[in-house]
Amino acid sequence: MAGELPFEKPLSDLREKIKTLETLAAGNGMDFSEEIARLEERCKQLEQEMYQELTPAQKMHxxxxxxxxxxxxxxxxxxxxxxxxxxxxxxxxxxxxxxxxxxxxxxxxxxxxxxxxxxxxxxxxxxxxxxxxxxxxxxxxxxxxxxxxxxxxxxxxxxxxxxxxxxxxxxxxxxxxxxxxxxxxxxxxxxxxxxxxxxxxxxxxxxxxxxxxxxxxxxxxxxxxxxxxxxxxxxxxxxxxxxxxxxxxxxxxxxxxxxxxxxxxxxxxxxxxxxxxxxxxxxxxxxxxxxxxxxxxxxxxxxxxxxxxxKIGKFQIAQQTRAEEQQTTQLQSAADESSEAAAAGGEASTEKAALPESAQV
Amino acid sequence: MQIKDLFTKKKYATVPSERPKRDIPEGLMNKCTRCGTIQYSKELEKNLKVCSSCGYHFRLSAWERIAMTLDEGQLTEYDTELVSEDPLGFPGYASKLEQQLAKNPNLREAVVTGEGTIGGLPVVVAVMSFDFFSGSMGSVVGEKITRAVEAALDKRLPLIIFSTSGGARMQESILSLMQMAKTSAALSKLHEAGGLFISVFTDPTMGGVSASFASLGDYNLAEPGALVGFAGRIVIEQTIRQKLPDNFQTAEFNLQHGQLDMVVHRNDMKHMLTKLLDMHTAGEGLSNGG
CATH class of the missing domain: 3.90.226.10 (2-enoyl-CoA Hydratase; Chain A, domain 1)
Known part of the structure; x- marks a missing residue:
């Protein structure tokens, strides 16, 4: 089929098959009508399945x-x-x-x-x-x-x-x-x-x-x-x-x-x-x-x-101010840190102490 | 020994020093991004974060800019409670937002809005911060800017926006894109009502922010060297496969091509803003006949 997209390949393959059978039937005088009808049914079904709900990427194509x-x-x-x-x-x-x-x-x-x-x-x-x-x-x-x-x-x-x-x-x-x-x-x-x-x-x-x-x-x-x-x-x-x-x-x-x-x-x-x-x-x-x-x-x-x-846009309304939020997270992390430090045998706290506060100008 | 051995470099093992650079406390000195000059951080602060050697304007966070622009650094902040959410369920967005919040203790989003005075004249300001999510515009940035425009309209105050942004926040895709329309529509109302809007481009202002409210000032100003444009240099070079001039998309380039009214040094910014504001308030109350 002209202008076929990659995801449409199974469908065109099927159509190809039908065509081959048809030419074969015409050339040999053999009767494939039952087979062809079956394939055509399958083709229709596939088409419906495929196009009913295209994925976003398929729509993009x-x-x-x-x-x-x-x-x-x-x-x-x-x-x-x-x-x-x-x-x-x-x-x-x-x-x-x-x-x-x-x-x-x-x-x-x-x-x-x-x-x-x-x-x-x-x-x-x-x-x-x-x-x-x-x-x-x-x-x-x-x-x-x-x-x-x-x-x-x-x-x-x-x-x-x-x-x-x-x-x-x-x-x-x-x-x-x-x-x-x-x-x-x-x-x-x-x-x-x-x-x-x-x-x-x-x-x-x-x-x-x-x-x-x-x-x-x-x-x-x-x-x-x-x-x-x-x-x-x-x-x-x-x-x-x-x-x-x-x-x-x-x-x-x-x-x-x-x-x-x-x-x-x-x-x-x-x-x-x-x-x-x-x-x-x-x-x-x-x-x-x-x-x-x-x-x-x-x-x-x-x-x-x-x-x-x-009205377009989605966001939340915070209950706390940023400063309050900072305080809670600081308390939280301080609590976390002290428990971590305890767990790690106090290593974390010595590391911190090595850099004096005044150095961070 | 062969003769070529004379020319080979001897290899030495590097023994890591016992005391790695503890002597210079972190943050005491600062190296210029452009010319490499090392200067005292305190000196740099005093110079409004402009390199004393080459004039490079360091990027500022919103609060640094507010401190040096508004009278006494005072701002009555608007809409502090607006926080971003993840409307698309975009992979990695929620955690990236958390990272940004952790790294910017004073910010909730890429813009701070509010009112204060400049040179004694009341103004509504919006100041963007590149350090929060590259200043990208999502729903919250769009909403805060729009509300600032509406406040300027309601209170009949001049509006000044300092922009800096990498563009749209793609994690909010279409909602982010629509903030361009939302902010511009609000500015359309301000424009029709005869409100004053001064737009100041700072380094860098690109993409969706540049192509919406930032370009709609009655006066468009920029800091020296600020990168201002729509499509990024890399995208352009990849698309047209052409070498771009060194000064491409700088404030000076934009001035030369008629996109800006002026390029203003940070030292003169407050003064220039005051002068422009004064042009729009002086003489008020005088009757026509004088």
Whole structure:
């Protein structure tokens, strides 16, 4: 099967077997129909088992599939009358970001998103969907325009992250991302964001401050790519699968954390198997969320967005002050130490005494 | 004896000394990280932890910075009770947090927030500490910064944030990432209300902190030599396989590329902050006609 992922191998092996039997049957005139039917049944069963609950690492591979639909695919499939716009008016037209005007069920909206390339040449032109500052500023310009003309904004998130390079740093990568976060928070129009593939780090979030954030079923979203996390934590980027499991990157996890509001269903095997199916489901979700948001005033929309992000975060409230806590731990460790010292025949205490207190300036 | 033996180095056995370096008490002297000059710790403290020889600005903990920046070093601290938890059940996070707490007796997280005065003018401040978990931003850091912004907004006080951070705290993954949006959204409110925010980058400020609140100051300042940027040097070198300039991502590099208003020596920082604050309070109460 074209574009098969490693974990899908058993399935394609089985399909291969069926095909061999079929050609054999056709060539020899032998009857394998019973055998074939049995294998096909097994194939179906395996397919169901396999795709019913993909592991986070498997979802990561589906999300990164080279045939996975991109922002432009979804714009074409979900909207009508798309007019593409270009440039940030400051420096360049970053092709890692695409956007413009379109209609959703006849309603004019601004669409903008990260754009991965379809092949190597396209990928080089689009920096593999990793924007430079001019890309984020291009997106901001489109969104400011939407805000001016009271048009809803729909963003598509699909990037491994902002472009890591000297040119990007020179032109203020941090500032460009930060400004998008602040400006998106302040817009008085509905903003719906959809993570369609990989949502990696600040480069993803720079298009992600919406009233509603949706994710496709197999999309992933995280503070750092699983590969990056693996290389930092375990000094081994090949442990990305392991990191993917630990980092809670799936749509289901993020729904539980209330980081996203809704999940868009994908066909079995992933969005690349059936773009029309995925687009239809996405369109329905976008429309229903947009209907709700269009009923709100600009002030309500801003407040809605603020309160959504304001409440994200998990922490505890300590009962003691830090000083009290220190005291208890000190007492604790003193008690531990004295008992240890007693056990070790007083060795620990002599060691300590060798370094006079006054020496620790 | 052969002639080449003349050139071989003689090998000596090293006998460990009976009294290993007990003579110089630990912490009395300090070696500069950059130029290697050895100086008295007390002298270094007096010089605000700036190397007298090369001007290297040593990294400061939050409390050291508070002591040298706020009047009388006085801070009425906010939100002291917020502590991190392990929301993802991330392998090793809980024990790493405990380590960080044990190593930093005065800190509960990578940021200290509160209010005080600078040059007699009241301010809300947030001061980050790199020694706690590399200053990484998790839920608590995001929440404390957001609450500080909200306090500045409610009390109509100027806000000053001293940043230092390695970036997002990946052990909190998506929740950590969302703190970027949360803090920036709060700053959006402050911005709209006409509130003053001065951001001071200190060494190093990278990743998610640099790409959110730290870059959103009305005035962006940095200490000399501070590393400020989004992606780290190693990541960039690995991705584009290009040699980067030596001064890459330093405060001076950022100033040159228009990302900062000024680079301010630590000795002048308090004075500069006072001057900026004064620009926003002086003349208040005067009617238009004067």
């Amino acid at each position: 589906v999300a990164r599939h080279h045939q996975r639909p991109t922002t432009l695919d979804f714009i074409q499939a979900v909207f009508t009358d798309f007019i593409e716009l270009h440039g940030d008016r400051l420096f360049a037209d970053d092709l890692a970001i695409v956007g413009g005007l379109a209609k959703l069920n006849g309603v004019p909206v601004t669409v903008v998103g990260h754009q991965r390339g379809k092949d190597t040449r396209d990928n080089i032109a689009r920096f593999f969907g990793s924007p430079h500052p001019e890309g984020f500023r291009k997106a901001l310009r489109f969104m400011q325009q939407a805000n001016k003309f009271n048009r809803p904004i729909i963003t598509f998130i699909d990037t491994k992250g902002a472009y890591p390079g000297n040119t990007a740093e020179e032109r203020g990568q941090s500032e460009a991302i930060a400004r998008n976060l602040r400006e998106m928070a302040g817009f008085g129009v509905p903003i719906i964001c959809v993570v369609i593939g990989e949502g990696g780090s600040g480069g993803a979030l720079a298009l992600g401050v919406g009233n509603r954030v949706l994710m496709l079923e197999n999309a992933i979203y995280s503070a750092i790519s699983p590969n990056g996390a693996a290389s930092i934590l375990w000094k081994d980027a090949s442990k990305a699968d392991q990191a993917a499991e630990a980092m809670k990157i799936t749509a289901k996890d993020l729904l539980a954390f209330e980081v996203i509001e809704d999940i868009v269903e994908e066909p079995q095997g992933g969005a690349h198997r059936d773009l029309a199916y995925t687009a239809e489901h996405l369109k329905a979700k976008l429309w229903s969320h947009l209907q709700e948001l269009r009923a709100m005033t600009p002030e309500e929309l801003k407040e809605d967005r603020y309160s959504k992000f304001r």
